[in-house]
Amino acid sequence: MSNTMHFHQSVARAASDHGVDTMFGLMGDANLFMVDSFVRDCGGRFVPAAHEGSSVLMALAYAHVAGKIGVATVTHGPALTNCMTALTEGVRGHIPMVLLAGDTPVASPRHLQSIDQRELVKATGAGFEQVRAPETVSKDVARAFYRAQVERRPIVLNMPADFMWEEVEHQVEVLDVFTAPGGVAEGGILDEAIGMIASARRPLILAGGGAVAARDQLIALADRLEAPLATTLKAKGLFGGHPYNIDIFGTLSTPAAYELIAQSDCIVCFGTGLHEFTTDRGKLMKGKRIVQVDIEPTAIGGGLHPDAALVADAGLTAETIVYWLDQAEIPASGFTRELDIRMLTAHPAGTGKAADGFVNFVHALERLEQALPGDRVLVTDGGRFMTEVWCRISVPDPQSFICTVNFGSIGLGLQEAVGAGLSAPGRPVVLFSGDGGFMMGGINEFNTAVRLGLDLIVIVANDSAYGAEHIQFLDRKMDPSLTEFHWPSFAGIARSLGGQGIEVRSNAELETALAALETREGPVLIELRLDPHDVPRMRT
Missing domain, CATH: 3.40.50.970 (Thiamin diphosphate (ThDP)-binding fold, Pyr/PP domains)
Structure with a gap:
């Protein structure tokens, strides 16, 4: 059976090969036939937005909630410039998505909407992948999807408009992504970290967006230590229902929780970059031992440098710490026995009073x-x-x-x-x-x-x-x-x-x-x- 088809059909088929069933976007000269093929030939759903940047934002949210790569498409020039804020939002949020962006024809360098799209995309921090030639389209699409997953950011696939009706041989190209758990903490720094945790009288476990998958292991560590649990804003809701969950850590804490954090002597941080709002510009971390665990080396030491930094998987590290605490027969801290969790999670109540014509x-x-x-x-x-x-x-x-x-x-x-x-x-x-x-x-x-x-x-x-x-x-x-x-x-x-x-x-x-x-x-x-x-x- 022949797999000969037009370039735009191959792009649509390649997206479908990667499990894409929903695509957000606006149609224009350089992507309309690809969108049509995605819907009619591949059975996909196309969601038209009113603004190009909106289509990227929709794909970002889709990726976050659905737990898979979001996909959007726009045409060239001003369509792509309209996406700059949205792409930057996706980069800063570490959200995997692919933007299938048209480009002006290679043969028309003076095209009205021509712009250096590579340099534009680079300014947002997103990745850029160029379709090198019509015959490489399957490999180029696969590379964009691969990069979105492993780099955890938007990748823009740049598709010249004059490729769209070229005939190509479509090939199924899906690149494997390494999905095994990250590294296990070991060595001297691990020993130092466990020593800090074992000697703490008022330890606290803090989880960020990078530790969401380790919920159960972090709860097990907190229970073993008798330590309260907190999250950054990105991990809001992670420990809901746990008896010693003090909710959001930092400037968003309740007054009582803020005081509790200030009194703690060791913060064990998993999957959080510890930015200035989490640490209240460093004030909440003063006079404490800080242990920071993250699979991403660049996440460590950005706001403040911890006393022990472990580049390792959050869940595996939490299990390792529990194991060695048990082996050394370290007693629990008893910290949670002192806590009134209702007081710690109560924000000041509203009065219900407001001027005429307004609500509180x-x-x-x-x-x-x-x-x-x-x-x-x-x-x-x-x-x-x-x-x-x-x-x-x-x-x-x-x-x-x-x-x-x-x-x-x-x-x-x-x-x-x-x-x-x-x-x-x-x-x-x-x-x-x-x-x-x-x-x-x-x-x-x-x-x-x-x-x-x-x-x-x-x-x-x-x-x-x-x-x-x-x-x-x-x-x-x-x-x-x-x-x-x-x-x-x-x-x-x-x-x-x-x-x-x-x-x-x-x-x-x-x-x-x-x-x-x-x-x-x-x-x-x-x-x-x-x-x-x-x-x-x-x-x-």
Whole structure:
């Protein structure tokens, strides 16, 4: 049987060979025939976005929740430049995805949309893979997918438009990826680390996004030591239900948990880069022994250098530490026997009081935590409001939580919520966004969620201002009016785009909105009207 086909068909078939069944994107001159073949010849699903950057963000969220490579496609020139922020977000988040990007024809160097796409992609930190010739397409696609997995970042496959109708011999090319567990800690530094842990009277186990797969082993180590458990923001929800889980470590901790961390004498860190928010710019790590375990050497020593650094697999290392503690008959620390976990996990309660025409944000979050579906996937945009959301809205597990702040941007949340919704059919997706973020990136893709019929609940915190800047003007006793905006009604916009929209200006209206969630059909947006002078400060 002949495998002769056109180049664009071979690209589509190669994606299908790698198990791809969903592709996000926008069609243009250099990718439209490939998309058509992916749908008609390969039985794939194509999800058209309203903006090219949105398609990359959707693929990133899809990859995170589904646990596989996300795939998006755009055409050349301005289509790719529109993806720069999204690609950088994926790089900083270590998310494996492939962007099938068209390029202008090789034979047309003065093409209107011509740009050095390699240099553009390099600026984001993403990887670049060039289709070398029509006949190498299967190998080049395979290389892009391989690199996305082993490098844990987006890889852009660059496809010149004038290759699309060339005839090629399609070959199935899928490169094996080494998936065995990482290295086992051993040697003198391991001995030093175990000595620090064994002598600690108040040890604490901290897990980051790189240790999510080691949950059971880390719990076993914590139980053996009688040490409390904590996570970074990226691993939020990892230890849910454990009796000594103090939740998020660092500037997002409760006041009591922050004090507990300050009193501990040894922090054993797994799969976390220990950035400045986790360590509160180093303050939480002073006067303590720090043991850091990570399979990625570059993750160690970036913010502060630990007393013992182990480049090794988190789960295997935790098992090794438990083994040697048992062999040496080291007694448990007894630290958890002193703890009142209810006090350690209690954030200050909201008053429920607000000026006329507004609701209290903390009170609204407390009610939303009670009323939102428990099996939710939680997505958060960036901005002033999100730190309270991270602290007060729970998630079932880290895979059900997406925080779109790897690059510190706002305006990325709705797009990732769409990708999350398609990767978790049957589960509701809850997005929290500020008003500025929703105006920047949410409006154009809310209709995408409507077209797809997603079970999406959007909470827009609307203080009619760019809040982070607003508070800085107030702190310096300056006029904040340049940060204030008279936005349109977001609830009205949601209705005009085909969804359900509810405006909330009082506690009574909040209860009405929460009751409406019980009978929702398709995307619904709840607009919380907030007083810009009465919003909790960011916890940084």
